[in-house]
Amino acid sequence: MMEKEERYQAVKAILARYIQENRMRNTPERLAILEMFYLQEELLTAQEVYDIMKERFVVSRATVYNNLQLFYALGLVIRVEEDNQLKYKACFGEREFFRTVCTRCGRIQRFVAPNLALAFDGVKYKRFHMEQIVASVYGVCSSCQSKATRIRKKLEKEDELKALNKKKKS
Amino acid sequence: MMEKEERYQAVKAILARYIQENRMRNTPERLAILEMFYLQEELLTAQEVYDIMKERFVVSRATVYNNLQLFYALGLVIRVEEDNQLKYKACFGEREFFRTVCTRCGRIQRFVAPNLALAFDGVKYKRFHMEQIVASVYGVCSSCQSKATRIRKKLEKEDELKALNKKKKS
DNA sequence: ATACTTGCAAATCTTTTGCATCGTT
DNA sequence: AACGATGCAAAAGATTTGCAAGTAT
Numbered sequence: 001m002m003e004k005e006e007r008y009q010a011v012k013a014i015l016a017r018y019i020q021e022n023r024m025r026n027t028p029e030r031l032a033i034l035e036m037f038y039l040q041e042e043l044l045t046a047q048e049v050y051d052i053m054k055e056r057f058v059v060s061r062a063t064v065y066n067n068l069q070l071f072y073a074l075g076l077v078i079r080v081e082e083d084n085q086l087k088y089k090a091c092f093g094e095r096e097f098f099r100t101v102c103t104r105c106g107r108i109q110r111f112v113a114p115n116l117a118l119a120f121d122g123v124k125y126k127r128f129h130m131e132q133i134v135a136s137v138y139g140v141c142s143s144c145q146s147k148a149t150r151i152r153k154k155l156e157k158e159d160e161l162k163a164l165n166k167k168k169k170s
Numbered sequence: 171m172m173e174k175e176e177r178y179q180a181v182k183a184i185l186a187r188y189i190q191e192n193r194m195r196n197t198p199e200r201l202a203i204l205e206m207f208y209l210q211e212e213l214l215t216a217q218e219v220y221d222i223m224k225e226r227f228v229v230s231r232a233t234v235y236n237n238l239q240l241f242y243a244l245g246l247v248i249r250v251e252e253d254n255q256l257k258y259k260a261c262f263g264e265r266e267f268f269r270t271v272c273t274r275c276g277r278i279q280r281f282v283a284p285n286l287a288l289a290f291d292g293v294k295y296k297r298f299h300m301e302q303i304v305a306s307v308y309g310v311c312s313s314c315q316s317k318a319t320r321i322r323k324k325l326e327k328e329d330e331l332k333a334l335n336k337k338k339k340s
Numbered sequence: 341a342t343a344c345t346t347g348c349a350a351a352t353c354t355t356t357t358g359c360a361t362c363g364t365t
Numbered sequence: 366a367a368c369g370a371t372g373c374a375a376a377a378g379a380t381t382t383g384c385a386a387g388t389a390t
Contacts, residue, residue: 023343024344024345025344025345027346029345029346030345058346058347060346060348061348062345062346062348063347066345084354084356
């Protein structure tokens with residue numbers, strides 16, 4: 001595992017190269033946003049990025065969006081859907097991002113699975129160069145499952161009672 | 171592969187059971203939205219679902235959102251991010267959804283990979299019951315790659331010329 | 341000097357919410 | 366009759382766009 005600072009330097013190099021190749025400009029805003037991302041590890045919405053930046057730097061929302069887009073294009077951040085929102089996260093040094101998502105309660109849990117990561121390498125991608133992997137496994141978490149079981153049992157009991165009452169009446 | 175009609179019947183049964191278990195109501199709107207999803211195979215945004223429904227049925231946006239949420243909770247539809255938007259798609263009968271996404275141009279390509287699907291079965295999920303898998307492999311497609319190469323070559327040529335001119339001057 | 345970037349504000353689009361009403365159960 | 370679900374409209378949130386101004390190259 002690379003150190004944060006080391007990662008950030010590597011990422012800056014990728015950005016610099018892309019900027020040069022595409023005759024774009026080096027702006028302090030861009031670097032500031034990138035740096036912020038690499039110093040903290042959370043998933044952030046564009047708005048949250050904006051809020052954090054605002055405190056330490058003059059930036060506009062549009063700039064944040066522009067640069068998130070750029071970072072995404074360069075594979076420097078990943079985008080993950082969470083709570084109906086797109087979130088961004090620095091990803092260099094971690095090629096894969098795996099999580100389970102409970103579709104009932106929304107509970108999200110990250111997991112690591114080296115063999116699964118290897119399986120992605122085994123895929124024959126047609127004319128495509130893989131950089132990142134984001135995989136979400138959707139399903140039902142244990143507490144939502146037991147809740148469903150509880151409800152079912154309750155219903156079954158009620159049904160039994162109803163059946164009994166019917167018998168009595170007739 | 172199940173037939174569409176068969177799939178739709180199976181899905182209706184799941185919905186009916188959930189509705190009963192949770193003392194919810196059977197409404198024609200709900201069924202109409204579900205049916206629409208199972209008759210067409212596209213990825214749709216909530217707005218698109220609303221637009222389609224509007225033509226054949228009186229529904230409100232809120233109802234569409236409510237029911238998409240419900241279908242999602244039940245694993246009847248999957249949610250995938252595309253072009254900065256959340257899209258929904260009927261998923262019963264296809265447990266996994268794999269795609270490559272070019273982060274430069276946004277080009278998306280679905281792929282099938284049975285071995286990869288198997289690898290997800292091999293993961294030990296902690297207290298979690300898997301229902302669907304959505305995996306996105308981000309990277310650079312071949313045309314974006316060659317474009318970058320072209321630009322790089324052009325820059326290298328320019329650099330050579332500059333170096334030559336400098337020599338001449340001195 | 342050029343034209344890429346930014347900031348700002350407005351426009352657009354998406355999603356959620358409040359409330360009266362409807363209709364299943 | 367109760368109360369979940371809907372429609373409608375308004376509110377809230379997220380993202381994009383247009384334009385003038387600033388600034389790397």
